[in-house]
Amino acid sequence: MSEHKKIAVFGGGSWATAIVKMLTENLDTVGWYMRNEQAIEHIKKNFHNPKYLRSAELKASQLDLSSDINKMITNYDVLIFAIPSAFLTQELEKATISLTNKIVFSAIKGIVPETGLIVGEHFHQEYNIPFQNIGVITGPCHAEEVAMERLSYLTVACQNEQNAKDMAKALESWYINVKTSDDIIGTEYAAMLKNIYAIAAGIAHGLGYGDNFQSVLMSNAIREMKRFIKKVHKMKRNINNSAYLGDLLVTGYSTFSRNRQFGNMIGKGYTVKSAQIEMSMIAEGYYATKSAYKIQQEKGGKTPIIQAVYNILYDDKDPKKEFKKLTVKLD
Amino acid sequence: MSEHKKIAVFGGGSWATAIVKMLTENLDTVGWYMRNEQAIEHIKKNFHNPKYLRSAELKASQLDLSSDINKMITNYDVLIFAIPSAFLTQELEKATISLTNKIVFSAIKGIVPETGLIVGEHFHQEYNIPFQNIGVITGPCHAEEVAMERLSYLTVACQNEQNAKDMAKALESWYINVKTSDDIIGTEYAAMLKNIYAIAAGIAHGLGYGDNFQSVLMSNAIREMKRFIKKVHKMKRNINNSAYLGDLLVTGYSTFSRNRQFGNMIGKGYTVKSAQIEMSMIAEGYYATKSAYKIQQEKGGKTPIIQAVYNILYDDKDPKKEFKKLTVKLD
Numbered sequence: 001m002s003e004h005k006k007i008a009v010f011g012g013g014s015w016a017t018a019i020v021k022m023l024t025e026n027l028d029t030v031g032w033y034m035r036n037e038q039a040i041e042h043i044k045k046n047f048h049n050p051k052y053l054r055s056a057e058l059k060a061s062q063l064d065l066s067s068d069i070n071k072m073i074t075n076y077d078v079l080i081f082a083i084p085s086a087f088l089t090q091e092l093e094k095a096t097i098s099l100t101n102k103i104v105f106s107a108i109k110g111i112v113p114e115t116g117l118i119v120g121e122h123f124h125q126e127y128n129i130p131f132q133n134i135g136v137i138t139g140p141c142h143a144e145e146v147a148m149e150r151l152s153y154l155t156v157a158c159q160n161e162q163n164a165k166d167m168a169k170a171l172e173s174w175y176i177n178v179k180t181s182d183d184i185i186g187t188e189y190a191a192m193l194k195n196i197y198a199i200a201a202g203i204a205h206g207l208g209y210g211d212n213f214q215s216v217l218m219s220n221a222i223r224e225m226k227r228f229i230k231k232v233h234k235m236k237r238n239i240n241n242s243a244y245l246g247d248l249l250v251t252g253y254s255t256f257s258r259n260r261q262f263g264n265m266i267g268k269g270y271t272v273k274s275a276q277i278e279m280s281m282i283a284e285g286y287y288a289t290k291s292a293y294k295i296q297q298e299k300g301g302k303t304p305i306i307q308a309v310y311n312i313l314y315d316d317k318d319p320k321k322e323f324k325k326l327t328v329k330l331d
Numbered sequence: 332m333s334e335h336k337k338i339a340v341f342g343g344g345s346w347a348t349a350i351v352k353m354l355t356e357n358l359d360t361v362g363w364y365m366r367n368e369q370a371i372e373h374i375k376k377n378f379h380n381p382k383y384l385r386s387a388e389l390k391a392s393q394l395d396l397s398s399d400i401n402k403m404i405t406n407y408d409v410l411i412f413a414i415p416s417a418f419l420t421q422e423l424e425k426a427t428i429s430l431t432n433k434i435v436f437s438a439i440k441g442i443v444p445e446t447g448l449i450v451g452e453h454f455h456q457e458y459n460i461p462f463q464n465i466g467v468i469t470g471p472c473h474a475e476e477v478a479m480e481r482l483s484y485l486t487v488a489c490q491n492e493q494n495a496k497d498m499a500k501a502l503e504s505w506y507i508n509v510k511t512s513d514d515i516i517g518t519e520y521a522a523m524l525k526n527i528y529a530i531a532a533g534i535a536h537g538l539g540y541g542d543n544f545q546s547v548l549m550s551n552a553i554r555e556m557k558r559f560i561k562k563v564h565k566m567k568r569n570i571n572n573s574a575y576l577g578d579l580l581v582t583g584y585s586t587f588s589r590n591r592q593f594g595n596m597i598g599k600g601y602t603v604k605s606a607q608i609e610m611s612m613i614a615e616g617y618y619a620t621k622s623a624y625k626i627q628q629e630k631g632g633k634t635p636i637i638q639a640v641y642n643i644l645y646d647d648k649d650p651k652k653e654f655k656k657l658t659v660k661l662d
Binding site: 139140141142145146148150151152153177179208209210211212213214215216218219220222223226238239240241242245246247249250253254327328330331 | 540543553554571584585659
């Protein structure tokens with residue numbers, strides 16, 4: 001990836017909008033695919049996304065907006081996907097152009113439900129993209145604070161160091177610091193697992209546990225995350241780096257996190273179905289839980305928090321009793 | 332220390348009150364020294380501390396309350412000190428009875444200003460108490476949640492395993508889980524350092540930094556804490572255990588933390604002096620900062636957060652500029 005490669009963002013949500021905003025600080029032209037044509041027209045006229053991250057002012061003259069996914073894949077070299085994992089497959093089914101020679105970055109935090117894979121592995125397996133050309137863009141980063149231009153730190157991970165550095169350069173600005181990493185598997189799993197722990201934090205809150213317990217839960221969560229990721233992809237990594245611990249904290253301690261809200265409703269007595277209907281969406285951690293549970297079953301290891309969340313979400317266990325059992329496993 | 336040794340708590344504040352409450356769940360008699368005689372009378376009559384942690388209902392019939400420190404030292408074998416570090420020396424000056432043969436537990440989070448030592452080292456050096464008979468009781472634990480009987484986890488550290496186990500047993504109940512450790516130096520330094528990081532979190536908040544930055548700050552703080560403690564006392568420890576990371580999080584993310592409030596005022600433009608007057612007290616992290624800075628100067632190592640807080644509190648540096656400089660050192 002050279003600096004002259006053209007970059008496009010795929011997705012119309014908050015995080016996609018935040019990434020577009022960051023890129024326009026550096027690039028003359030940023031491609032932006034979204035399926036909603038009315039939103040495109042609105043952005044061109046009003047300089048902000050009508051539905052998501054409305055507070056972010058966008059430099060519309062630098063944007064190459066289109067709802068034609070094939071045109072965007074053809075015209076761009078580096079594709080950043082920021083589509084919720086639950087909708088990734090249906091969006092990519094529209095693509096008739098091969099992705100094999102593209103550089104693909106995932107800014108998706110979750111598991112692709114159809115394959116049960118993290119996004120990087122999904123692109124590698126389903127679209128024959130070599131790992132050298134697959135990267136991850138990860139937080140800790142609420143899109144809302146990017147809109148407000150509040151100092152935020154990202155991690156860009158890619159096995160190909162130059163690809164990581166080029167993407168870092170494209171994203172960096174006075175309010176964005178970017179660190180590079182070669183741990184694409186670990187950073188993606190961290191981004192996925194943290195949503196499960198945010199659900200756990202929400203359940204605990206909903207059940208009436210306090211701040212003392214939350215800090216113990218998070219302290220156990222980061223140790224569990226370390227063990228889990230080590231089983232999946234063993235390499236030297238500091239789990240307390242921002243991409244792992246920071247990302248866990250910004251989500252686990254955020255009352256805005258949808259995963260935490262979802263957990264909170266479960267803790268307060270909503271059924272999984274009614275919480276999902278009430279939120280009119282499915283929290284990404286819901287899929288992540290099933291997938292992490294399956295991986296844990298295969299690879300082994302002690303993951304009591306994932307186990308408790310799985311039992312509650314998929315095995316209809318009583319949250320109060322499950323958490324009571326969990327508390328004696330934490331320390 | 333056997334189970335039959337008699338335990339007394341020294342101190343009249345929130346944390347002392349919380350520890351007394353925990354002990355009365357298990358022990359028939361708990362000694363409780365506090366200097367304020369009116370408070371003692373109030374507790375005997377009304378079953379709660381009039382000034383601190385009023386919401387905690389106390390089993391007054393199990394309490395042996397006294398304002399005579401010498402009587403209490405004489406009558407008890409195990410002394411738990413929960414007096415703010417700034418007042419420890421003046422309280423102990425009243426004691427004419429030797430402490431040498433006592434088992435002393437510190438529930439104090441901070442540095443003794445007169446000696447610049449953590450409390451365990453202070454008792455060892457100033458009162459000739461062997462390290463085997465010195466222990467630490469540490470969080471993560473807001474006293475307020477103990478009053479509400481919300482599930483909380485403590486760590487009791489002592490080089491003498493039996494002393495640690497006996498104290499754990501005395502504190503444990505249906506809402507208190509206790510873990511033991513042999514790392515008295517590390518847990519005490521963690522409890523002290525977290526107050527500096529809470530000040531840093533407060534300054535950042537006061538300056539307008541958001542949640543994204545806070546998570547990066549905490550992620551850097553735990554790595555800095557690990558390096559610092561390793562320099563002071565090298566041993567095998569998992570810095571992500573509750574006594575270290577959990578304690579950092581419960582303080583750093585708490586808006587009730589006095590250290591965080593102090594930092595917040597500094598970030599908003601108060602001088603150190605005016606923030607201290609406004610709060611009518613000196614946050615423990617203020618002394619901790621000076622002491623940690625001195626230790627860092629002697630031992631070396633990279634501690635940019637402590638350095639920044641020191642520069643602001645003791646070297647009259649502008650918080651905005653110091654944090655600007657700090658942000659490029661974090662990742």
